[in-house]
Amino acid sequence: MTVGVALPFPVDHVYHYRVPPNLEKVAHVGCRVSVPLRNRTVVGIITDHSGPPEGVRSLRLVRKVLDDTPAASEQLLALTRWIATYYVCAWGEALRAALPGQKQGTQQPKTVRFLRPTLAFASAAGLRDVIEQLRGHKQRALIRTFLRYITAGRPFPAKATLLAESTASAATAQRLVAKGILEESEEEVLRTPDYGNIPDRLTRPPTLNEAQAHAVARLDVAVQAQSFSTFLLHGVTGSGKTEVYLAALKATMALGKGAIVLVPEIALTPQTVQRFRARFGDQIAVLHSRMSYGERYDAWRLLRTGRCSVTIGPRSAVLAPVSNLGLIVVDEEHDSSYKQHDPAPRYHARDVAVMRAKMEGAVCILGSATPSLESLHNARAGRYQLLQMPERIPAPGVRAVPLPDIRLVDLRREARVGLHRVALSKTLRGAIARRLKRGEQVILLQNRRGYAPVWECQRCGWLPECTDCSVSLTFHKATDALRCHYCGFAQRPPDVCPECRMDDFARLGTGTQRVQEELRRFFPGARILRMDQDTTHRKDAHYTILSSFGRGDADILIGTQMVAKGLDFDRVTLVGVVSADVGMGLPDFRAEEHSAQLLMQVAGRAGRRALPGKVLLQTRRPEHPIFHYVQQHDYTGFATMLLEARQQLRYPPYGRLTNVEIRGPDVKRAAKLADRWAETARCSLPKELAMLGPVPALVAKVKTQYRFHVSIKAPRSVRGLSDWLRSVRTEFGAPPSGYRVAINVDAISVF
Numbered sequence: 001m002t003v004g005v006a007l008p009f010p011v012d013h014v015y016h017y018r019v020p021p022n023l024e025k026v027a028h029v030g031c032r033v034s035v036p037l038r039n040r041t042v043v044g045i046i047t048d049h050s051g052p053p054e055g056v057r058s059l060r061l062v063r064k065v066l067d068d069t070p071a072a073s074e075q076l077l078a079l080t081r082w083i084a085t086y087y088v089c090a091w092g093e094a095l096r097a098a099l100p101g102q103k104q105g106t107q108q109p110k111t112v113r114f115l116r117p118t119l120a121f122a123s124a125a126g127l128r129d130v131i132e133q134l135r136g137h138k139q140r141a142l143i144r145t146f147l148r149y150i151t152a153g154r155p156f157p158a159k160a161t162l163l164a165e166s167t168a169s170a171a172t173a174q175r176l177v178a179k180g181i182l183e184e185s186e187e188e189v190l191r192t193p194d195y196g197n198i199p200d201r202l203t204r205p206p207t208l209n210e211a212q213a214h215a216v217a218r219l220d221v222a223v224q225a226q227s228f229s230t231f232l233l234h235g236v237t238g239s240g241k242t243e244v245y246l247a248a249l250k251a252t253m254a255l256g257k258g259a260i261v262l263v264p265e266i267a268l269t270p271q272t273v274q275r276f277r278a279r280f281g282d283q284i285a286v287l288h289s290r291m292s293y294g295e296r297y298d299a300w301r302l303l304r305t306g307r308c309s310v311t312i313g314p315r316s317a318v319l320a321p322v323s324n325l326g327l328i329v330v331d332e333e334h335d336s337s338y339k340q341h342d343p344a345p346r347y348h349a350r351d352v353a354v355m356r357a358k359m360e361g362a363v364c365i366l367g368s369a370t371p372s373l374e375s376l377h378n379a380r381a382g383r384y385q386l387l388q389m390p391e392r393i394p395a396p397g398v399r400a401v402p403l404p405d406i407r408l409v410d411l412r413r414e415a416r417v418g419l420h421r422v423a424l425s426k427t428l429r430g431a432i433a434r435r436l437k438r439g440e441q442v443i444l445l446q447n448r449r450g451y452a453p454v455w456e457c458q459r460c461g462w463l464p465e466c467t468d469c470s471v472s473l474t475f476h477k478a479t480d481a482l483r484c485h486y487c488g489f490a491q492r493p494p495d496v497c498p499e500c501r502m503d504d505f506a507r508l509g510t511g512t513q514r515v516q517e518e519l520r521r522f523f524p525g526a527r528i529l530r531m532d533q534d535t536t537h538r539k540d541a542h543y544t545i546l547s548s549f550g551r552g553d554a555d556i557l558i559g560t561q562m563v564a565k566g567l568d569f570d571r572v573t574l575v576g577v578v579s580a581d582v583g584m585g586l587p588d589f590r591a592e593e594h595s596a597q598l599l600m601q602v603a604g605r606a607g608r609r610a611l612p613g614k615v616l617l618q619t620r621r622p623e624h625p626i627f628h629y630v631q632q633h634d635y636t637g638f639a640t641m642l643l644e645a646r647q648q649l650r651y652p653p654y655g656r657l658t659n660v661e662i663r664g665p666d667v668k669r670a671a672k673l674a675d676r677w678a679e680t681a682r683c684s685l686p687k688e689l690a691m692l693g694p695v696p697a698l699v700a701k702v703k704t705q706y707r708f709h710v711s712i713k714a715p716r717s718v719r720g721l722s723d724w725l726r727s728v729r730t731e732f733g734a735p736p737s738g739y740r741v742a743i744n745v746d747a748i749s750v751f
Contacts, residue, residue, distance in 0.1 A: 002052050003027060005035055005044040006092035014047050018059040021490060023685045029391040030070025030077060034063045045072055045095045072098060076321060079356050088725045089344035090745045095346055098319035098439020100300035109295055112189045113159040115173055115182050117146055117265035124150050130181055139176060142168040151256040155173040191294040209387040212240050215245040223251045228358045233367040234378040235389030236403060240738040241367045245329045246279055247363060256328025258309040261707045262317055262349060264335035265562050270543040273312055280310060285525060287313035287320055290539055295475045317351040325360045328353045332565055333375060334367035334597055346744045369604060370597040370635050374644055377617060377653040404613030406631045408622045421565060423510040424518050428616050436526055436555055440611065441571045444558040449532040450474035457497040470701040477513050485529035487703045515558050516577055531559035564602035573613050575606040580617040587698065588749055589651050592626055596638055599630045650713065659747035660710040667706040673739055674708035680732045687713050687722060711750055
């Protein structure tokens with residue numbers, strides 16, 4: 001038997017191996033195998049049973065089959081093959097993204113040794129009789145520990161825990177096993193993240209309002225039809241989109257089908273998991289990158305074997321091994337985190353979700369209060385069915401919950417205390433004080449972490465720069481360090497300027513740490529939590545921070561954009577955006593779209609129940625058109641304006657944009673390589689395509705790698721773009737060692 005094997009390397013072909021006779025019965029398509037490659041052993045996926053390539057006389061042997069049943073189903077093989085074709089990567093790279101973690105083929109189920117009373121003594125009365133018969137005090141102590149668990153109605157813990165609690169030794173336990181009083185076994189234990197107790201209110205489905213009921217009815221028809229369709233659920237913040245998802249999932253599971261629910265941020269996972277587990281219990285498996293390898297492997301196995309039928313997670317969960325798929329939900333579908341940048345495959349999870357639903361005959365729901373322009377365009381063109389929920393769901397005892405009042409604060413007029421510039425204006429400080437006095441909660445968004453983005457010599461203008469990236473360092477006061485937010489390089493701030501030898505430094509700009517410091521100064525009694533990349537790098541940090549805030553253990557939550565999406569807290573009545581202009585002026589065609597989405601999303605965190613909400617946006621550009629639409633909660637009007645501009649420039653969604661990045665450690669050699677790639681492409685450039693560059697990237701060096709970009713614009717209707725890109729890659733050949741060419745199809749950014 002000869003098999004084709006996809007390996008996780010950037011090559012366009014599969015490798016072929018011969019299967020030894022003793023493995024032929026288990027070498028199924030989709031199984032992982034351990035195979036030799038040059039002088040090492042690697043893990044790949046069997047893609048087919050085929051004869052050896054023409055002209056090949058001898059093949060190396062498969063060393064081991066790692067799965068009893070296929071790790072990749074027929075449907076997942078087809079999906080990853082499409083990803084590889086469309087996004088111009090290797091099939092093995094796409095399959096690698098669908099497997100549970102980097103240690104592919106090395107994970108094993110976790111087993112734990114347990115002690116239990118034998119059947120004759122498995123009751124409280126039986127254990128009490130045993131205690132009377134035993135002479136050794138260690139033996140009696142161990143049996144009393146069992147008795148405590150039985151009388152408390154608690155399951156027995158692992159053997160090691162029992163021995164530690166009773167202070168008995170393993171030899172003591174073994175003597176009781178020999179007497180037939182206890183028995184020992186080894187059992188599998190699932191490694192599952194703990195998302196806390198589920199509040200009772202989440203277990204009771206609420207009464208749906210008219211818009212929700214209409215959406216649920218439309219989706220129910222589609223689910224019952226058991227055929228492909230895509231819906232864009234455009235509902236304002238607080239309109240109850242999650243309840244619509246839950247109703248669609250209930251209908252899907254009633255048909256015996258599985259589902260995938262995507263969320264953009266790991267920070268949203270705990271809240272989402274709690275809401276879904278409240279209705280569907282242990283049918284929910286969670287997959288995300290902050291889980292340990294073992295936790296991901298166990299969740300993956302639960303889905304692959306059908307013990308769980310629903311998965312919740314960020315981007316990569318779209319490739320989860322859910323069988324008999326009936327529904328895919330992409331919550332906050334506009335979010336840019338759904339696009340994978342590095343490594344390959346550079347896919348967009350939203351678009352893969354739509355394609356997977358099409359391939360498997362499932363329903364796909366794209367939900368957002370601020371839909372991407374691509375999804376809005378598809379809805380207007382009739383490719384997606386549009387469901388609208390224009391009002392917030394009413395709170396108990398309240399007829400309607402209005403959207404929050406949004407006001408602008410002109411920082412050109414008020415951003416000082418005496419002679420000192422501050423991050424929090426007088427207006428925002430006053431609003432915070434009133435909420436604290438009333439026992440309400442506040443969320444503040446500052447989309448820059450650290451203390452001061454700029455550390456500058458006031459005499460000569462010198463800025464400290466990263467040694468490995470072409471960016472200035474950000475000052476972090478808590479650690480007294482200048483840090484690069486691209487590669488993590490850090491150094492102590494200099495005592496004197498290395499250029500002019502003076503010690504006149506200014507810390508300019510505002511990061512989350514600086515905002516937190518001001519809050520402590522102005523509101524010394526307030527309980528403050530900060531949520532940014534610096535405070536959430538530890539496992540479960542997102543859950544810990546949000547749970548604390550949700551319990552009311554803190555008054556103010558300050559954070560970067562992760563506090564803007566999907567969070568639902570009853571007592572948040574004020575949202576403040578410290579620097580509403582951040583990101584608005586970036587040299588990127590999506591800058592205004594992303595800025596408006598962020599502002600409208602974070603505004604939606606205020607006043608979601610009976611208490612009215614208010615939003616204060618601090619800006620130095622109050623005349624910018626974006627603020628008119630944000631204040632009016634008019635995302636549709638704003639999107640229409642942007643769509644008209646995009647159409648004139650033939651930018652997405654009216655065209656397609658591919659970004660090719662050439663990078664390497666030597667700037668001159670990388671530049672020449674970029675020129676050669678562009679010249680290779682021009683030789684066969686189809687007339688309907690336009691190519692720009694190569695030019696240095698906006699951030700020209702990252703992690704010692706100099707970067708050059710080539711942008712390719714294509715009409716939306718173009719055919720064969722991926723085939724042409726692949727032919728250019730083949731013609732160009734492999735780059736020199738240490739250099740890379742990364743093709744990013746449907747790029748969302750040209751940075």
